[in-house]
Amino acid sequence: MTSLIKIGREGMILLPHGAKIGKATVIVDIVKKGNPEIRPGIFMKPKGITDHDTGNAGRGANADMHNRYIHNMAGYHPRDTSHVSWHITVDEHFIIQHIPFNEPAFHCGDGWGLNSGNRTTIGVEKCMNVDGDRAQTEENAIALHVFLLKAFDWTPVQVNPHQKWSGKYCPAVILKRDGSFIPFRNRIQLDFNGKVVNEVASYLQRGHIGAQVRLLQHDLIKAGLKIAVDGSFGPATESAVKAFQKANGLVVDGSYGPATKAKLEDKVKPKPIPAPVKKPVEKYRLVTGTFNDKKQAENAAKELNEKYGWIVYLKQE
Secondary structure (H helix, E strand, O other), X not given: OOOOEEEOHHHOEEOOOOOEEOOEEEEEOOXXXXXXXXXXXXXXXXXXXXXXXXXXXXOOOOHHHHHHHHHHHXXXXXHHOOOOOOOEEEOOOEEEEOOOOXXXXXXXXXXXXXXXXXXXXXXXXXXXXXXXXXXXXXXXXXXXXXXXXXXHOOOHHHEEEOHHHHOOOOOHHHHHHHOOOHHHXXXXXXXXXXXXXXXXXXXXXXXXXXXXHHHHHHHHHHOXXXXXXXXXXXXXXXXXXXXXXXXXOOOOOOOEOHHHHHHHHHHHOOOOOOOOOOOOOXXXXXOOOOOOOHHHHHHHHHHHHHHHOOOOOOOOO
16 A cells, blocks of 8 residues: 545545555544534644554444544534544554544643644554454554555654653553553554555545655656655646646646556656677788798897887798
């Protein structure tokens, strides 16, 4: 799965619905606005990820159950709820997004300051229900963390435990088992190191952002287009794609589909350097003549050697 995040309706930054991350299927099911204690609805520029465990070990407390719970809470009047929300819930089968990544949520318990975890990080809740596959849930969460790190051009040090922000013993399963968050972050680092984005996805369009778009922009520059490399497929990138399509006889729609991908990759791929042609070594034999007297021949050979440095051989005919 490539590291790509899509800007959906209303400018929301979302996971690609239906995609596979790890062994989980992505479901984007954003809670409605109306209860600011669940979805504040203001802008956030995320700076990292906060990792959580749900704290609910009960049977059936999977991602779907937590999705229904947060949607139910969003439907209540603020006086009947508390400040509790998060961006994503992960279990062994699904990764469900509840809140856009460019909006804050109440998941860190450290207040509402501009530099708080609530206002600067994406909250990821890992299910811990006793009837779930916890090992696969963690693998899916690691894959999700790597996906987000690649998309936002972050590094694993920007994944932190809930404990960092408020001191709460969370993610509890990780901390109790491993003694600290470091071993789990090391697992993220290993996965991160092994998944380098080195080729552009086969379909990109206006609204996409992330590492894939940056690679596309670099390729457009190599093809002679003037464009900034900002990782956002906005109007400038769309115009550059259209210009490339028009110049190369393609359908001009501004989308980076298979035909445009094939043509652009052909344009920017390194040209093979032909091997130098080796000229055959030419050799010539110099024949000076014959002598009737051996002594005369020896004297002539000596003179040619001393005067010109020639090596002369005498051969009797």
